[in-house]
Amino acid sequence: MDARTISDDLERVLLTEQQIQERLAELAQEVWAHYEGKDVLLVGVLKGAVIVMADFMRALPGSVPMDWMAVSSYGSGTKSSGVVRILKDLDADITGRHVLIVEDIIDSGLTLSWIKANLESRSPATVEILTLLRKPDAAKVEIPVRWVGFDIPNEFVVGYGLDFDERYRNLREVATLAPHVYS
Ligand code: IMP
Ligand code: MG
Numbered sequence: 001m002d003a004r005t006i007s008d009d010l011e012r013v014l015l016t017e018q019q020i021q022e023r024l025a026e027l028a029q030e031v032w033a034h035y036e037g038k039d040v041l042l043v044g045v046l047k048g049a050v051i052v053m054a055d056f057m058r059a060l061p062g063s064v065p066m067d068w069m070a071v072s073s074y075g076s077g078t079k080s081s082g083v084v085r086i087l088k089d090l091d092a093d094i095t096g097r098h099v100l101i102v103e104d105i106i107d108s109g110l111t112l113s114w115i116k117a118n119l120e121s122r123s124p125a126t127v128e129i130l131t132l133l134r135k136p137d138a139a140k141v142e143i144p145v146r147w148v149g150f151d152i153p154n155e156f157v158v159g160y161g162l163d164f165d166e167r168y169r170n171l172r173e174v175a176t177l178a179p180h181v182y183s
């Protein structure tokens with residue numbers, strides 16, 4: 001493991017742990033009211049959504065099941081192409097069920113719109129999206145996101161599940177990286 005602490009590699013904290021938790025608690029109330037009396041399944045996309053899922057589902061006042069998908073998106077470098085391959089599919093049959101996709105961040109939205117269409121092809125009752133973070137480019141794709149935690153500027157961020165080269169997912173805040181990390 002790296003001997004440095006994470007904070008040495010950060011430039012600026014965009015969202016503190018407390019801000020995130022407070023917002024998730026608000027969203028949990030809204031979501032709970034929306035699905036009152038309905039059978040909802042939370043679906044996370046590995047790996048970025050792990051931390052959001054853990055905190056969001058524990059902010060819900062009642063019990064809900066969760067399931068996971070893993071996908072790989074073809075395309076070079078950091079830009080996603082929207083062409084997706086399923087590496088791990090859902091365990092659950094979602095026919096007739098209310099699916100809530102729980103995401104960490106929507107950037108181009110291409111991956112997520114593919115996933116949403118794929119899930120909709122399985123005859124669920126509804127498919128909605130909750131994301132902790134949304135970047136401005138998400139507006140370019142027609143992807144209806146019902147619940148957004150925070151709209152953030154078009155900067156690369158890490159922490160709270162989000163990685164740079166598989167690192168920094170365990171940071172409790174959402175932050176930008178210092179320039180020395182990239183070079
Ligand atoms: P897109 O919405 O299809 O462009 O891709 C979204 C995915 O790209 C997210 O699920 C993240 O894995 C990754 N991503 C986008 N922006 C960031 C960021 O600022 N930091 C870390 N990962 C990001
Ligand atoms: Mg992701």
